[in-house]
Amino acid sequence: MGTLFDQDPPAPLAEVLRPRVVEEVIGQAHLLATGKPLQLAFAARKPHSMILWGPPGVGKTTLARLSAKAFDREFIAISAVLAGVKEIREAIEQAQRNMSEQGKQTILFVDEIHRFNKSQQDALLPHVESGLFTFIGATTENPSFEVNSALLSRAQVYVLKSLSTEELKQLFERARSCAMPELTFDEAAVTTLITHADGDARRLLNLIEQVRNALSAPNSLTTNIDQAFIENALTIQARRFDKGGDHFYDQISALHKSVRGSNPDAALYWLCRMLDGGTDPRYLARRIIRMAWEDIGLADPRAMQLANDAALTYERLGSPEGELALGQAVIYLAIAAKSNASYKAFNAARAYVANDQTKPVPNHLRNAPTKLLKELGHGKEYRYAHDEPHAYAAGETYLPEGMAEPHWYEPVDRGLEAQIAEKMAFLRKLDVDSKSK
Template sequence: MSDLFASAGPSAPLAEQLRPRTLEQVIGQRHLLAPGKPLRLAFDSGKLHSMILWGPPGVGKTTLARLMAQAFDAEYIALSAVFSGVKDIREAIDRAQRNARQFGRHTMLFVDEVHRFNKAQQDAFLPYVEQGVITFIGATTENPSFEVNSALLSRAQVYVLHALSAAELEQLFDQAAAKALPDIDFTDDARALLTGYADGDARRLLNLLEQVRNAAPTHGVRRIDGEFIKQSLARGAHLFDKGGDAFYDQISALHKSVRGSDP
């Protein structure tokens, strides 16, 4: 199997460059990944099983799926339910069957936003999960009890992932700043604004740091304070999804961060 993490070159987004390559590098989800906890036991046992990863955006669902495929030396096929249809599902299953028949290799099929598939599309996976052709891993931000078919749900273990805590976001901030922004000095209020605005979402924090890096002065001492952050975010209107609820969530998080950082 090719290295699932090899493509994150210097031109890749910061969130992709800093994606954890090992289980030990994952920040958060200790209730699942600490020694003796459910997902850690699955890794340690060497037994891969179908599962649904349920949690908000930016908490590591895709990363965990990739790490599992790597740990179990499984062929990794990823689909997005937003952009995929019946043809894509059929092609993925055909590829999994060829992997087993020609190479004796098991396939892990990861479906992001699985709740976007309708009942017929979700049902299409069932016989291949039952036959062991694929190990199915679905990621969703919605309650799977309502959004995933009961037949598929009965064949998969549900794991709930949590938004990152303030301390975990601080840890991620320190790691990202040291690796990707070593020549930028962040004041305490700048850190508070960025981690507050991230609101438990690791990917959002890394995207914000990338925006700050691009907006920072290119010469001299690059000291970033809270005022610079506010101005950068105000200019970076493209970050907001104005077509959905995420826009209002992001604006609310920004306002709370600004209020919390002001004396």
């Protein structure tokens, strides 16, 4: 068999290497290995509607095409990025012709199903229920949020995973033997390709295409490919990252939880992952400030100051210098004493007020700027705390009449809040003592 260099123009690797049967698929063993869900469905030749959820380049479209072959169905593919009601109607009409003229049912594959709005997704429902076609949707977004519940309830969701290093190596060897069997790649060169592929099979094949194109340039006599050649030949893309989707929020969640869990190395890892993926550092600065307020609070007020300073530093310096300030901030937040007492107190107070009736301000706490208001008792019997022992009016009440002390804010025994807890305990004792007099 000749190499791809023998063809004019050379066929795209992704097309040449597209699996023709399920056994050729690399990856997704949790679905395709013996006894696993899709293998059992293919073996039983029992089609069912499904949603394939996973990152780009893991085989969603390939599995949909192979499903049609395994189930002996006609295959219609539409892209939700480009399609609208017209294309949906045409697909339905084609499925009806397949049934009436050939007696064959159809698999309707909708790529990026999350791009369809509710009405477009609803248009599929009657035909899924009637059995006119078996629906297969592909999405990079969480179907729980992006697919209508009615359609979701009629489809089995399968989660596809990024390809592992070993699986990408297997794909590389298949591509090399097909496209460039006369070449040798040293281990560092292969590692570089696989690292830049970042779990994406399509990206790996595109990178190999770049190498192939570099080798086809005039005067290129290289037969042994090393890391330097790879680095020179590749146009490196940004790491795979979805700035608005689930992977984005998963990573910011991992950053936040690493800070909360007091692991500075993990916090730095997720911060750098997001910066490497193209996240706006200003967004990260805002989230870091939120972490300081939510998870550290008064246990170490310096954390809030440092987080704000890091945000201001980034605004002044920009990238990449300002990113160092963000890194220092997440390290400090990770090692700082932790308390969510203020955060919990605020949420509890807000929830109470939202569900409570409006209570009047007690007279002794009201302002009395005029003679009339004084005659009405505003400010009467108010005790000026600075004139009392310890600058504290022991036994005084500051809540609406009849409202019990809620004790929303309860400081923890860590950091500065340990001292705050001691102060509050002392003041509460003064309150108790004042009532016994």
